[in-house]
Amino acid sequence: MSDQTSIFHLHLVSDSTGETVDGVARACVAQFPDVQAHEHVWPLIRTDAQLARVLADIERHPGIVLYTVFNSEIRRKLEEGCRRIQVPHSHVLDTTITMMAGYLGQQSRGRIGALHKMDEDYFNRIEAIDYALSHDDGQATWDLEDADVVIVGVSRTSKTPTSVYLANRGIKTANIPFVPGCPVPPELDQLKKPLVIGLIKDVDQLVSIRKNRLRQIERGEGGDYVDPVAVRAEVFQARRYFTERNWKIINVTRRSIEETAAMIMAILNDRREENE
Structure with missing residues:
Protein backbone atom coordinates (compact mmCIF):
# COMPACT_ATOMS: atom_id res chain seq x y z
CA MET A 1 0.00 0.00 0.00
CA SER A 2 1.62 3.26 -1.10
CA ASP A 3 2.22 6.16 1.24
CA GLN A 4 -0.15 8.28 -0.86
CA THR A 5 -3.10 5.92 -0.45
CA SER A 6 -5.58 7.23 2.10
CA ILE A 7 -8.42 4.74 1.60
CA PHE A 8 -8.24 0.95 1.73
CA HIS A 9 -10.78 -1.84 1.62
CA LEU A 10 -11.40 -3.65 4.89
CA HIS A 11 -13.53 -6.79 4.84
CA LEU A 12 -15.07 -7.84 8.17
CA VAL A 13 -16.42 -11.38 8.10
CA SER A 14 -18.25 -13.19 10.89
CA ASP A 15 -20.48 -16.22 11.33
CA SER A 16 -22.23 -14.32 14.13
CA THR A 17 -23.32 -10.69 14.51
CA GLY A 18 -19.92 -9.24 13.59
CA GLU A 19 -19.81 -6.98 16.64
CA THR A 20 -16.50 -8.39 17.88
CA VAL A 21 -14.58 -8.12 14.62
CA ASP A 22 -16.06 -4.66 14.02
CA GLY A 23 -14.89 -3.45 17.43
CA VAL A 24 -11.38 -4.81 16.98
CA ALA A 25 -11.14 -3.39 13.45
CA ARG A 26 -12.21 0.09 14.52
CA ALA A 27 -9.72 0.08 17.40
CA CYS A 28 -6.91 -0.90 15.02
CA VAL A 29 -7.82 1.56 12.26
CA ALA A 30 -7.92 4.36 14.83
CA GLN A 31 -4.16 3.89 15.25
CA PHE A 32 -3.65 5.09 11.66
CA PRO A 33 -5.14 8.60 11.51
CA ASP A 34 -3.98 9.25 7.94
CA VAL A 35 -5.96 6.40 6.40
CA GLN A 36 -9.63 5.65 5.99
CA ALA A 37 -11.14 2.18 5.83
CA HIS A 38 -13.85 1.42 3.30
CA GLU A 39 -15.64 -1.29 5.28
CA HIS A 40 -17.32 -4.31 3.74
CA VAL A 41 -19.28 -5.89 6.59
CA TRP A 42 -20.36 -9.53 6.29
CA PRO A 43 -22.21 -10.88 9.37
CA LEU A 44 -23.88 -14.29 9.72
CA ILE A 45 -21.79 -16.02 7.04
CA ARG A 46 -22.67 -19.67 7.57
CA THR A 47 -23.16 -21.28 4.13
CA ASP A 48 -21.03 -21.86 1.05
CA ALA A 49 -23.31 -19.62 -1.01
CA GLN A 50 -22.89 -16.74 1.44
CA LEU A 51 -19.14 -17.25 1.54
CA ALA A 52 -18.95 -17.25 -2.27
CA ARG A 53 -20.47 -13.75 -2.32
CA VAL A 54 -17.93 -12.61 0.28
CA LEU A 55 -14.98 -13.96 -1.69
CA ALA A 56 -16.27 -12.46 -4.92
CA ASP A 57 -16.43 -9.05 -3.25
CA ILE A 58 -12.94 -9.47 -1.79
CA GLU A 59 -11.66 -10.29 -5.27
CA ARG A 60 -13.34 -7.17 -6.71
CA HIS A 61 -12.03 -4.99 -3.89
CA PRO A 62 -8.77 -6.48 -2.56
CA GLY A 63 -7.76 -5.35 0.89
CA ILE A 64 -7.40 -6.62 4.44
CA VAL A 65 -9.71 -9.38 5.66
CA LEU A 66 -10.45 -9.68 9.37
CA TYR A 67 -12.78 -12.38 10.62
CA THR A 68 -14.32 -14.17 13.56
CA VAL A 69 -15.42 -17.45 12.00
CA PHE A 70 -15.62 -20.52 14.24
CA ASN A 71 -17.16 -22.99 11.82
CA SER A 72 -14.04 -24.90 10.80
CA GLU A 73 -15.18 -25.67 7.23
CA ILE A 74 -16.28 -22.11 6.45
CA ARG A 75 -13.09 -20.78 7.99
CA ARG A 76 -10.93 -23.14 5.92
CA LYS A 77 -12.63 -22.10 2.70
CA LEU A 78 -12.39 -18.41 3.57
CA GLU A 79 -8.66 -18.71 4.28
CA GLU A 80 -8.09 -20.70 1.09
CA GLY A 81 -9.95 -18.04 -0.87
CA CYS A 82 -7.89 -15.25 0.69
CA ARG A 83 -4.66 -17.06 -0.14
CA ARG A 84 -5.83 -17.55 -3.73
CA ILE A 85 -6.70 -13.85 -4.05
CA GLN A 86 -3.44 -13.03 -2.22
CA VAL A 87 -4.89 -10.70 0.40
CA PRO A 88 -3.78 -10.47 4.05
CA HIS A 89 -6.22 -12.10 6.43
CA SER A 90 -6.43 -12.75 10.16
CA HIS A 91 -8.78 -14.27 12.71
CA VAL A 92 -8.83 -11.47 15.27
CA LEU A 93 -9.28 -13.73 18.31
CA ASP A 94 -6.82 -16.51 17.46
CA THR A 95 -3.85 -15.25 19.47
CA THR A 96 -5.93 -14.49 22.55
CA ILE A 97 -7.85 -17.78 22.43
CA THR A 98 -4.62 -19.76 21.97
CA MET A 99 -3.04 -17.95 24.93
CA MET A 100 -6.06 -18.63 27.14
CA ALA A 101 -6.25 -22.26 26.08
CA GLY A 102 -2.60 -22.75 27.02
CA TYR A 103 -3.00 -21.04 30.37
CA LEU A 104 -6.23 -22.85 31.26
CA GLY A 105 -5.13 -26.18 29.88
CA GLN A 106 -8.37 -26.47 27.91
CA GLN A 107 -9.42 -26.37 24.28
CA SER A 108 -11.82 -23.66 23.15
CA ARG A 109 -15.17 -24.95 21.89
CA GLY A 110 -15.45 -22.63 18.90
CA ARG A 111 -19.06 -21.74 19.66
CA ILE A 112 -20.70 -19.41 17.16
CA GLY A 113 -22.25 -16.37 18.81
CA ALA A 114 -21.07 -17.37 22.28
CA LEU A 115 -20.64 -13.71 23.16
CA HIS A 116 -24.32 -13.04 22.49
CA LYS A 117 -26.03 -15.96 24.16
CA MET A 118 -29.21 -15.05 26.01
CA ASP A 119 -27.89 -15.57 29.52
Missing part, protein backbone atom coordinates in the same frame (compact mmCIF):
# COMPACT_ATOMS: atom_id res chain seq x y z
CA GLU A 120 -28.24 -13.52 32.67
CA ASP A 121 -25.68 -10.96 31.44
CA TYR A 122 -27.70 -10.43 28.28
CA PHE A 123 -30.89 -9.68 30.18
CA ASN A 124 -28.97 -7.42 32.57
CA ARG A 125 -27.80 -5.39 29.58
CA ILE A 126 -31.33 -5.10 28.23
CA GLU A 127 -32.59 -3.98 31.63
CA ALA A 128 -29.76 -1.44 31.92
CA ILE A 129 -30.50 -0.03 28.46
CA ASP A 130 -34.20 0.32 29.29
CA TYR A 131 -33.24 2.09 32.52
CA ALA A 132 -30.84 4.49 30.79
CA LEU A 133 -33.42 5.47 28.18
CA SER A 134 -36.17 6.05 30.73
CA HIS A 135 -33.83 8.03 33.01
CA ASP A 136 -32.28 10.24 30.36
CA ASP A 137 -31.90 14.00 30.90
CA GLY A 138 -33.44 14.12 34.37
CA GLN A 139 -36.45 11.88 33.76
CA ALA A 140 -37.95 9.54 36.36
CA THR A 141 -35.88 10.72 39.32
CA TRP A 142 -38.06 8.94 41.90
CA ASP A 143 -36.13 5.66 41.56
CA LEU A 144 -32.56 6.91 41.13
CA GLU A 145 -31.57 4.67 44.04
CA ASP A 146 -31.91 1.71 41.64
CA ALA A 147 -29.11 3.07 39.44
CA ASP A 148 -25.52 1.87 39.52
CA VAL A 149 -24.29 5.25 38.26
CA VAL A 150 -25.86 8.71 38.12
CA ILE A 151 -24.17 11.20 35.81
CA VAL A 152 -24.65 14.92 36.44
CA GLY A 153 -23.19 17.43 34.03
CA VAL A 154 -23.51 20.75 32.25
CA SER A 155 -25.02 20.78 28.79
CA ARG A 156 -23.01 19.13 25.97
CA THR A 157 -20.76 16.94 28.10
CA SER A 158 -22.03 13.76 26.39
CA LYS A 159 -24.15 12.59 29.32
CA THR A 160 -26.62 10.62 27.20
CA PRO A 161 -24.17 8.69 24.96
CA THR A 162 -22.00 7.91 27.98
CA SER A 163 -25.06 6.57 29.82
CA VAL A 164 -26.03 4.38 26.87
CA TYR A 165 -22.46 3.13 26.49
CA LEU A 166 -22.39 2.10 30.15
CA ALA A 167 -25.84 0.51 29.83
CA ASN A 168 -24.55 -1.65 26.99
CA ARG A 169 -22.14 -3.06 29.56
CA GLY A 170 -24.93 -3.82 31.99
CA ILE A 171 -24.46 -0.72 34.16
CA LYS A 172 -27.78 0.97 35.02
CA THR A 173 -27.11 4.65 34.45
CA ALA A 174 -29.22 7.77 34.84
CA ASN A 175 -28.15 11.23 33.74
CA ILE A 176 -29.25 14.63 35.02
CA PRO A 177 -28.46 18.07 33.55
CA PHE A 178 -26.84 20.75 35.66
CA VAL A 179 -28.47 24.04 34.64
CA PRO A 180 -27.62 27.30 36.43
CA GLY A 181 -30.64 28.67 38.27
CA CYS A 182 -32.53 25.36 38.04
CA PRO A 183 -32.48 23.12 41.11
CA VAL A 184 -31.29 19.56 40.65
CA PRO A 185 -33.64 16.83 41.87
CA PRO A 186 -33.60 16.64 45.68
CA GLU A 187 -33.30 12.86 45.41
CA LEU A 188 -29.64 13.30 44.44
CA ASP A 189 -28.60 14.31 47.95
CA GLN A 190 -30.33 11.25 49.42
CA LEU A 191 -28.66 8.58 47.29
CA LYS A 192 -26.77 5.81 49.08
CA LYS A 193 -26.13 3.05 46.56
CA PRO A 194 -25.38 4.76 43.20
CA LEU A 195 -22.03 6.24 42.24
CA VAL A 196 -22.59 9.90 41.33
CA ILE A 197 -20.24 11.39 38.73
CA GLY A 198 -19.97 15.06 37.76
CA LEU A 199 -18.96 15.92 34.20
CA ILE A 200 -17.36 19.20 33.18
CA LYS A 201 -15.56 20.43 30.08
CA ASP A 202 -13.15 23.15 28.98
CA VAL A 203 -15.03 26.45 28.50
CA ASP A 204 -13.73 27.19 24.99
CA GLN A 205 -14.60 23.73 23.73
CA LEU A 206 -17.96 23.86 25.43
CA VAL A 207 -18.82 27.18 23.78
CA SER A 208 -17.72 25.87 20.37
CA ILE A 209 -19.78 22.68 20.68
CA ARG A 210 -22.84 24.60 21.85
CA LYS A 211 -22.59 27.06 18.97
CA ASN A 212 -22.40 24.19 16.49
CA ARG A 213 -25.41 22.60 18.12
CA LEU A 214 -27.44 25.80 17.85
CA ARG A 215 -26.53 26.12 14.18
CA GLN A 216 -27.69 22.56 13.56
CA ILE A 217 -31.08 23.16 15.11
CA GLU A 218 -31.31 26.76 13.81
CA ARG A 219 -31.88 28.32 17.22
CA GLY A 220 -30.33 31.77 16.85
CA GLU A 221 -27.61 33.34 19.00
CA GLY A 222 -28.06 31.39 22.24
CA GLY A 223 -27.42 34.14 24.83
CA ASP A 224 -25.76 32.94 28.06
CA TYR A 225 -25.76 29.41 26.71
CA VAL A 226 -22.79 30.27 24.47
CA ASP A 227 -21.43 33.39 26.15
CA PRO A 228 -17.88 32.55 27.34
CA VAL A 229 -18.20 34.53 30.56
CA ALA A 230 -21.53 32.91 31.44
CA VAL A 231 -20.29 29.44 30.49
CA ARG A 232 -17.16 29.89 32.62
CA ALA A 233 -19.36 30.82 35.58
CA GLU A 234 -21.58 27.80 34.84
CA VAL A 235 -18.64 25.38 34.83
CA PHE A 236 -17.24 26.93 38.01
CA GLN A 237 -20.63 26.63 39.70
CA ALA A 238 -20.98 23.01 38.60
CA ARG A 239 -17.50 22.08 39.84
CA ARG A 240 -18.16 23.73 43.21
CA TYR A 241 -21.52 21.96 43.51
CA PHE A 242 -19.96 18.57 42.74
CA THR A 243 -17.04 19.17 45.10
CA GLU A 244 -19.30 20.17 47.99
CA ARG A 245 -21.00 16.79 47.70
CA ASN A 246 -17.73 14.91 47.35
CA TRP A 247 -18.75 13.53 43.96
CA LYS A 248 -16.10 12.27 41.56
CA ILE A 249 -15.48 14.82 38.79
CA ILE A 250 -14.35 13.93 35.27
CA ASN A 251 -13.18 16.59 32.81
CA VAL A 252 -14.27 15.22 29.43
CA THR A 253 -12.52 17.89 27.34
CA ARG A 254 -10.12 15.60 25.52
CA ARG A 255 -11.81 12.31 26.23
CA SER A 256 -13.92 10.17 23.95
CA ILE A 257 -17.16 8.69 25.24
CA GLU A 258 -15.39 5.35 25.55
CA GLU A 259 -12.60 6.85 27.63
CA THR A 260 -15.06 8.63 29.92
CA ALA A 261 -17.05 5.42 30.34
CA ALA A 262 -13.85 3.47 31.07
CA MET A 263 -12.95 5.94 33.83
CA ILE A 264 -16.42 5.62 35.34
CA MET A 265 -16.25 1.83 35.23
CA ALA A 266 -12.84 1.90 36.93
CA ILE A 267 -14.16 4.17 39.70
CA LEU A 268 -17.22 1.95 40.08
CA ASN A 269 -15.08 -1.18 40.35
CA ASP A 270 -12.82 0.44 42.95
CA ARG A 271 -15.87 1.46 44.95
CA ARG A 272 -17.33 -2.03 44.82
CA GLU A 273 -14.03 -3.56 45.95
CA GLU A 274 -13.86 -1.15 48.87
CA ASN A 275 -17.36 -2.19 49.94
CA GLU A 276 -16.68 -5.92 49.80
Whole structure:
Protein backbone atom coordinates (compact mmCIF):
# COMPACT_ATOMS: atom_id res chain seq x y z
CA MET A 1 0.00 0.00 0.00
CA SER A 2 1.62 3.26 -1.10
CA ASP A 3 2.22 6.16 1.24
CA GLN A 4 -0.15 8.28 -0.86
CA THR A 5 -3.10 5.92 -0.45
CA SER A 6 -5.58 7.23 2.10
CA ILE A 7 -8.42 4.74 1.60
CA PHE A 8 -8.24 0.95 1.73
CA HIS A 9 -10.78 -1.84 1.62
CA LEU A 10 -11.40 -3.65 4.89
CA HIS A 11 -13.53 -6.79 4.84
CA LEU A 12 -15.07 -7.84 8.17
CA VAL A 13 -16.42 -11.38 8.10
CA SER A 14 -18.25 -13.19 10.89
CA ASP A 15 -20.48 -16.22 11.33
CA SER A 16 -22.23 -14.32 14.13
CA THR A 17 -23.32 -10.69 14.51
CA GLY A 18 -19.92 -9.24 13.59
CA GLU A 19 -19.81 -6.98 16.64
CA THR A 20 -16.50 -8.39 17.88
CA VAL A 21 -14.58 -8.12 14.62
CA ASP A 22 -16.06 -4.66 14.02
CA GLY A 23 -14.89 -3.45 17.43
CA VAL A 24 -11.38 -4.81 16.98
CA ALA A 25 -11.14 -3.39 13.45
CA ARG A 26 -12.21 0.09 14.52
CA ALA A 27 -9.72 0.08 17.40
CA CYS A 28 -6.91 -0.90 15.02
CA VAL A 29 -7.82 1.56 12.26
CA ALA A 30 -7.92 4.36 14.83
CA GLN A 31 -4.16 3.89 15.25
CA PHE A 32 -3.65 5.09 11.66
CA PRO A 33 -5.14 8.60 11.51
CA ASP A 34 -3.98 9.25 7.94
CA VAL A 35 -5.96 6.40 6.40
CA GLN A 36 -9.63 5.65 5.99
CA ALA A 37 -11.14 2.18 5.83
CA HIS A 38 -13.85 1.42 3.30
CA GLU A 39 -15.64 -1.29 5.28
CA HIS A 40 -17.32 -4.31 3.74
CA VAL A 41 -19.28 -5.89 6.59
CA TRP A 42 -20.36 -9.53 6.29
CA PRO A 43 -22.21 -10.88 9.37
CA LEU A 44 -23.88 -14.29 9.72
CA ILE A 45 -21.79 -16.02 7.04
CA ARG A 46 -22.67 -19.67 7.57
CA THR A 47 -23.16 -21.28 4.13
CA ASP A 48 -21.03 -21.86 1.05
CA ALA A 49 -23.31 -19.62 -1.01
CA GLN A 50 -22.89 -16.74 1.44
CA LEU A 51 -19.14 -17.25 1.54
CA ALA A 52 -18.95 -17.25 -2.27
CA ARG A 53 -20.47 -13.75 -2.32
CA VAL A 54 -17.93 -12.61 0.28
CA LEU A 55 -14.98 -13.96 -1.69
CA ALA A 56 -16.27 -12.46 -4.92
CA ASP A 57 -16.43 -9.05 -3.25
CA ILE A 58 -12.94 -9.47 -1.79
CA GLU A 59 -11.66 -10.29 -5.27
CA ARG A 60 -13.34 -7.17 -6.71
CA HIS A 61 -12.03 -4.99 -3.89
CA PRO A 62 -8.77 -6.48 -2.56
CA GLY A 63 -7.76 -5.35 0.89
CA ILE A 64 -7.40 -6.62 4.44
CA VAL A 65 -9.71 -9.38 5.66
CA LEU A 66 -10.45 -9.68 9.37
CA TYR A 67 -12.78 -12.38 10.62
CA THR A 68 -14.32 -14.17 13.56
CA VAL A 69 -15.42 -17.45 12.00
CA PHE A 70 -15.62 -20.52 14.24
CA ASN A 71 -17.16 -22.99 11.82
CA SER A 72 -14.04 -24.90 10.80
CA GLU A 73 -15.18 -25.67 7.23
CA ILE A 74 -16.28 -22.11 6.45
CA ARG A 75 -13.09 -20.78 7.99
CA ARG A 76 -10.93 -23.14 5.92
CA LYS A 77 -12.63 -22.10 2.70
CA LEU A 78 -12.39 -18.41 3.57
CA GLU A 79 -8.66 -18.71 4.28
CA GLU A 80 -8.09 -20.70 1.09
CA GLY A 81 -9.95 -18.04 -0.87
CA CYS A 82 -7.89 -15.25 0.69
CA ARG A 83 -4.66 -17.06 -0.14
CA ARG A 84 -5.83 -17.55 -3.73
CA ILE A 85 -6.70 -13.85 -4.05
CA GLN A 86 -3.44 -13.03 -2.22
CA VAL A 87 -4.89 -10.70 0.40
CA PRO A 88 -3.78 -10.47 4.05
CA HIS A 89 -6.22 -12.10 6.43
CA SER A 90 -6.43 -12.75 10.16
CA HIS A 91 -8.78 -14.27 12.71
CA VAL A 92 -8.83 -11.47 15.27
CA LEU A 93 -9.28 -13.73 18.31
CA ASP A 94 -6.82 -16.51 17.46
CA THR A 95 -3.85 -15.25 19.47
CA THR A 96 -5.93 -14.49 22.55
CA ILE A 97 -7.85 -17.78 22.43
CA THR A 98 -4.62 -19.76 21.97
CA MET A 99 -3.04 -17.95 24.93
CA MET A 100 -6.06 -18.63 27.14
CA ALA A 101 -6.25 -22.26 26.08
CA GLY A 102 -2.60 -22.75 27.02
CA TYR A 103 -3.00 -21.04 30.37
CA LEU A 104 -6.23 -22.85 31.26
CA GLY A 105 -5.13 -26.18 29.88
CA GLN A 106 -8.37 -26.47 27.91
CA GLN A 107 -9.42 -26.37 24.28
CA SER A 108 -11.82 -23.66 23.15
CA ARG A 109 -15.17 -24.95 21.89
CA GLY A 110 -15.45 -22.63 18.90
CA ARG A 111 -19.06 -21.74 19.66
CA ILE A 112 -20.70 -19.41 17.16
CA GLY A 113 -22.25 -16.37 18.81
CA ALA A 114 -21.07 -17.37 22.28
CA LEU A 115 -20.64 -13.71 23.16
CA HIS A 116 -24.32 -13.04 22.49
CA LYS A 117 -26.03 -15.96 24.16
CA MET A 118 -29.21 -15.05 26.01
CA ASP A 119 -27.89 -15.57 29.52
CA GLU A 120 -28.24 -13.52 32.67
CA ASP A 121 -25.68 -10.96 31.44
CA TYR A 122 -27.70 -10.43 28.28
CA PHE A 123 -30.89 -9.68 30.18
CA ASN A 124 -28.97 -7.42 32.57
CA ARG A 125 -27.80 -5.39 29.58
CA ILE A 126 -31.33 -5.10 28.23
CA GLU A 127 -32.59 -3.98 31.63
CA ALA A 128 -29.76 -1.44 31.92
CA ILE A 129 -30.50 -0.03 28.46
CA ASP A 130 -34.20 0.32 29.29
CA TYR A 131 -33.24 2.09 32.52
CA ALA A 132 -30.84 4.49 30.79
CA LEU A 133 -33.42 5.47 28.18
CA SER A 134 -36.17 6.05 30.73
CA HIS A 135 -33.83 8.03 33.01
CA ASP A 136 -32.28 10.24 30.36
CA ASP A 137 -31.90 14.00 30.90
CA GLY A 138 -33.44 14.12 34.37
CA GLN A 139 -36.45 11.88 33.76
CA ALA A 140 -37.95 9.54 36.36
CA THR A 141 -35.88 10.72 39.32
CA TRP A 142 -38.06 8.94 41.90
CA ASP A 143 -36.13 5.66 41.56
CA LEU A 144 -32.56 6.91 41.13
CA GLU A 145 -31.57 4.67 44.04
CA ASP A 146 -31.91 1.71 41.64
CA ALA A 147 -29.11 3.07 39.44
CA ASP A 148 -25.52 1.87 39.52
CA VAL A 149 -24.29 5.25 38.26
CA VAL A 150 -25.86 8.71 38.12
CA ILE A 151 -24.17 11.20 35.81
CA VAL A 152 -24.65 14.92 36.44
CA GLY A 153 -23.19 17.43 34.03
CA VAL A 154 -23.51 20.75 32.25
CA SER A 155 -25.02 20.78 28.79
CA ARG A 156 -23.01 19.13 25.97
CA THR A 157 -20.76 16.94 28.10
CA SER A 158 -22.03 13.76 26.39
CA LYS A 159 -24.15 12.59 29.32
CA THR A 160 -26.62 10.62 27.20
CA PRO A 161 -24.17 8.69 24.96
CA THR A 162 -22.00 7.91 27.98
CA SER A 163 -25.06 6.57 29.82
CA VAL A 164 -26.03 4.38 26.87
CA TYR A 165 -22.46 3.13 26.49
CA LEU A 166 -22.39 2.10 30.15
CA ALA A 167 -25.84 0.51 29.83
CA ASN A 168 -24.55 -1.65 26.99
CA ARG A 169 -22.14 -3.06 29.56
CA GLY A 170 -24.93 -3.82 31.99
CA ILE A 171 -24.46 -0.72 34.16
CA LYS A 172 -27.78 0.97 35.02
CA THR A 173 -27.11 4.65 34.45
CA ALA A 174 -29.22 7.77 34.84
CA ASN A 175 -28.15 11.23 33.74
CA ILE A 176 -29.25 14.63 35.02
CA PRO A 177 -28.46 18.07 33.55
CA PHE A 178 -26.84 20.75 35.66
CA VAL A 179 -28.47 24.04 34.64
CA PRO A 180 -27.62 27.30 36.43
CA GLY A 181 -30.64 28.67 38.27
CA CYS A 182 -32.53 25.36 38.04
CA PRO A 183 -32.48 23.12 41.11
CA VAL A 184 -31.29 19.56 40.65
CA PRO A 185 -33.64 16.83 41.87
CA PRO A 186 -33.60 16.64 45.68
CA GLU A 187 -33.30 12.86 45.41
CA LEU A 188 -29.64 13.30 44.44
CA ASP A 189 -28.60 14.31 47.95
CA GLN A 190 -30.33 11.25 49.42
CA LEU A 191 -28.66 8.58 47.29
CA LYS A 192 -26.77 5.81 49.08
CA LYS A 193 -26.13 3.05 46.56
CA PRO A 194 -25.38 4.76 43.20
CA LEU A 195 -22.03 6.24 42.24
CA VAL A 196 -22.59 9.90 41.33
CA ILE A 197 -20.24 11.39 38.73
CA GLY A 198 -19.97 15.06 37.76
CA LEU A 199 -18.96 15.92 34.20
CA ILE A 200 -17.36 19.20 33.18
CA LYS A 201 -15.56 20.43 30.08
CA ASP A 202 -13.15 23.15 28.98
CA VAL A 203 -15.03 26.45 28.50
CA ASP A 204 -13.73 27.19 24.99
CA GLN A 205 -14.60 23.73 23.73
CA LEU A 206 -17.96 23.86 25.43
CA VAL A 207 -18.82 27.18 23.78
CA SER A 208 -17.72 25.87 20.37
CA ILE A 209 -19.78 22.68 20.68
CA ARG A 210 -22.84 24.60 21.85
CA LYS A 211 -22.59 27.06 18.97
CA ASN A 212 -22.40 24.19 16.49
CA ARG A 213 -25.41 22.60 18.12
CA LEU A 214 -27.44 25.80 17.85
CA ARG A 215 -26.53 26.12 14.18
CA GLN A 216 -27.69 22.56 13.56
CA ILE A 217 -31.08 23.16 15.11
CA GLU A 218 -31.31 26.76 13.81
CA ARG A 219 -31.88 28.32 17.22
CA GLY A 220 -30.33 31.77 16.85
CA GLU A 221 -27.61 33.34 19.00
CA GLY A 222 -28.06 31.39 22.24
CA GLY A 223 -27.42 34.14 24.83
CA ASP A 224 -25.76 32.94 28.06
CA TYR A 225 -25.76 29.41 26.71
CA VAL A 226 -22.79 30.27 24.47
CA ASP A 227 -21.43 33.39 26.15
CA PRO A 228 -17.88 32.55 27.34
CA VAL A 229 -18.20 34.53 30.56
CA ALA A 230 -21.53 32.91 31.44
CA VAL A 231 -20.29 29.44 30.49
CA ARG A 232 -17.16 29.89 32.62
CA ALA A 233 -19.36 30.82 35.58
CA GLU A 234 -21.58 27.80 34.84
CA VAL A 235 -18.64 25.38 34.83
CA PHE A 236 -17.24 26.93 38.01
CA GLN A 237 -20.63 26.63 39.70
CA ALA A 238 -20.98 23.01 38.60
CA ARG A 239 -17.50 22.08 39.84
CA ARG A 240 -18.16 23.73 43.21
CA TYR A 241 -21.52 21.96 43.51
CA PHE A 242 -19.96 18.57 42.74
CA THR A 243 -17.04 19.17 45.10
CA GLU A 244 -19.30 20.17 47.99
CA ARG A 245 -21.00 16.79 47.70
CA ASN A 246 -17.73 14.91 47.35
CA TRP A 247 -18.75 13.53 43.96
CA LYS A 248 -16.10 12.27 41.56
CA ILE A 249 -15.48 14.82 38.79
CA ILE A 250 -14.35 13.93 35.27
CA ASN A 251 -13.18 16.59 32.81
CA VAL A 252 -14.27 15.22 29.43
CA THR A 253 -12.52 17.89 27.34
CA ARG A 254 -10.12 15.60 25.52
CA ARG A 255 -11.81 12.31 26.23
CA SER A 256 -13.92 10.17 23.95
CA ILE A 257 -17.16 8.69 25.24
CA GLU A 258 -15.39 5.35 25.55
CA GLU A 259 -12.60 6.85 27.63
CA THR A 260 -15.06 8.63 29.92
CA ALA A 261 -17.05 5.42 30.34
CA ALA A 262 -13.85 3.47 31.07
CA MET A 263 -12.95 5.94 33.83
CA ILE A 264 -16.42 5.62 35.34
CA MET A 265 -16.25 1.83 35.23
CA ALA A 266 -12.84 1.90 36.93
CA ILE A 267 -14.16 4.17 39.70
CA LEU A 268 -17.22 1.95 40.08
CA ASN A 269 -15.08 -1.18 40.35
CA ASP A 270 -12.82 0.44 42.95
CA ARG A 271 -15.87 1.46 44.95
CA ARG A 272 -17.33 -2.03 44.82
CA GLU A 273 -14.03 -3.56 45.95
CA GLU A 274 -13.86 -1.15 48.87
CA ASN A 275 -17.36 -2.19 49.94
CA GLU A 276 -16.68 -5.92 49.80
